[in-house]
Amino acid sequence: xxxxxxxxxxxxxxxxxxxxxxxxxxxxxxxxxxxxxxxxxxxxxxxxxxxxxxxxxxxxxxxxxxxxxxxxxxxxxxxxxxxxxxxxxxxxxxxxxxxxxxxxxxxxxxxxxxxxxxxxxxxxxxxxxxxxxxxxxxxxxxxxxxxxxxxxxxxxxxxxxxxxxxxxxxxxxxxxxxxxxxxxxxxxxxxxxxxxxxxxxxxxxxxxxxxxxxxxxxxxxxxxxxxxxxxxxxxxxxxxxxxxxxxxxxxxxxxxxxxxxxxxxxxxxxxxxxxxxxxxxxxxxxxxxxxxxxxxxxxxxxxxxxxxxxxxxxxxxxxxxxxxxxxxxxxxxxxxxxxxxxxxxxxxxxxxxxxxxxxxxxxxxxxxxxx
Ligand SMILES: *[C@@H]1O[C@H](CO)[C@@H](O)[C@H](O)[C@H]1NC(C)=O
Ligand SMILES: *[C@@H]1O[C@H](CO)[C@@H](O)[C@H](O)[C@H]1NC(C)=O
Ligand SMILES: *[C@@H]1O[C@H](CO)[C@@H](O)[C@H](O)[C@H]1NC(C)=O
Ligand SMILES: *[C@@H]1O[C@H](CO)[C@@H](O)[C@H](O)[C@H]1NC(C)=O
Numbered sequence: 001x002x003x004x005x006x007x008x009x010x011x012x013x014x015x016x017x018x019x020x021x022x023x024x025x026x027x028x029x030x031x032x033x034x035x036x037x038x039x040x041x042x043x044x045x046x047x048x049x050x051x052x053x054x055x056x057x058x059x060x061x062x063x064x065x066x067x068x069x070x071x072x073x074x075x076x077x078x079x080x081x082x083x084x085x086x087x088x089x090x091x092x093x094x095x096x097x098x099x100x101x102x103x104x105x106x107x108x109x110x111x112x113x114x115x116x117x118x119x120x121x122x123x124x125x126x127x128x129x130x131x132x133x134x135x136x137x138x139x140x141x142x143x144x145x146x147x148x149x150x151x152x153x154x155x156x157x158x159x160x161x162x163x164x165x166x167x168x169x170x171x172x173x174x175x176x177x178x179x180x181x182x183x184x185x186x187x188x189x190x191x192x193x194x195x196x197x198x199x200x201x202x203x204x205x206x207x208x209x210x211x212x213x214x215x216x217x218x219x220x221x222x223x224x225x226x227x228x229x230x231x232x233x234x235x236x237x238x239x240x241x242x243x244x245x246x247x248x249x250x251x252x253x254x255x256x257x258x259x260x261x262x263x264x265x266x267x268x269x270x271x272x273x274x275x276x277x278x279x280x281x282x283x284x285x286x287x288x289x290x291x292x293x294x295x296x297x298x299x300x301x302x303x304x305x306x307x308x309x310x311x312x313x314x315x316x317x318x319x320x321x322x323x324x325x326x327x328x329x330x331x332x333x334x335x336x337x338x339x340x341x342x343x344x345x346x347x348x349x350x351x352x353x354x355x356x357x358x359x360x361x362x363x364x365x366x367x368x369x370x371x
Pocket of ligand 1: 105128129130
């Protein structure tokens with residue numbers, strides 16, 4: 001009885017499996033038929049939109065090489081999240097124009113070689129703190145046109161991160177209350193909600209800062225002094241006002257001129273809003289704090305230059321020593337070879353003379369015997 005029970009159970013399990021396989025095959029068949037029905041037939045029928053949806057979900061990433069980097073090209077695929085099944089060793093991920101809403105700690109975890117991530121034009125509102133924690137090689141991140149009002153603090157500590165596109169988001173000043181150790185070169189922050197220049201600490205590598213189309217109300221030399229390599233600054237479409245009657249506008253533009261920063265809008269140089277006459281502000285003084293910050297920044301660059309010089313010097317010395325050793329070695333080898341050849345020749349000569357002596361002896365013996 002018991003055994004019967006078990007076997008019946010087993011058979012029911014088996015039949016269940018059979019059923020599911022059958023069902024699965026049925027679905028496959030259906031899918032196949034639907035997929036192979038010509039579009040003309042389907043167009044206009046009530047199922048048409050459904051089939052088109054299905055087609056787009058079948059769209060796949062294309063892989064390619066960009067400057068020898070493996071790239072997954074996955075733009076406009078209507079993704080709601082970043083899938084985990086892409087090639088694990090991709091170095092470039094282009095997921096522009098999808099519908100990703102969130103980057104969790106796990107979203108990018110399968111991909112550990114990413115240097116370039118493009119996520120512009122998605123719906124990202126939330127990025128978890130460790131979302132980029134496994135991206136030690138990340139150099140460029142594009143989050144343009146999303147809904148971010150915050151960013152993970154660890155993002156600003158990635159060792160190679162140099163370019164950040166953060167335009168068209170909802171970022172506020174508080175996002176930048178972080179320690180920035182990444183070697184940022186370019187920071188695009190156009191169309192956000194900043195009321196001042198982000199305080200990033202001393203940033204010796206920053207070349208471009210775009211804060212156009214924000215709600216920045218004031219600016220001073222101390223905001224820019226920590227960026228001692230800054231070349232391009234875009235302040236257009238803000239609501240900056242300088243204190244009437246002071247020389248703040250003149251001081252600021254004098255600093256920008258002195259540091260040779262290309263600034264937009266360029267009519268800032270006019271300071272037409274400031275009623276103070278130019279003569280009053282002829283001898284502008286920069287604050288001590290401005291110099292302090294600037295010098296701190298320059299000192300880092302100076303130090304880097306010196307380290308690099310020392311490194312080059314050491315490399316030069318090491319190369320010279322190795323070349324010298326190589327020459328000595330080659331010379332010794334040649335001398336050794338020549339000596340050996342000479343010794344061998346000497347030996348051969350000795351042997352030859354000995355042989356000659358022998359043959360002479362033999363000959364003389366022979367002649368002696370003959371006579
Ligand atoms: C994501 O990682 C951060 C930092 O490791 C952690 O504090 C947070 O709880 C994680 N979030 C989730 C949902 O696991
Ligand atoms: C700053 O960004 C805006 C918007 O993308 C762009 O039009 C402008 O040219 C940028 N400024 C600079 C100096 O690159
Ligand atoms: C001063 O500003 C006006 C308009 O604001 C502009 O047309 C003019 O070119 C500016 N002059 C200089 C020297 O920048
Ligand atoms: C700036 O530094 C100079 C010299 O170090 C000092 O005499 C001056 O009082 C300082 N100014 C301010 C505002 O701290």
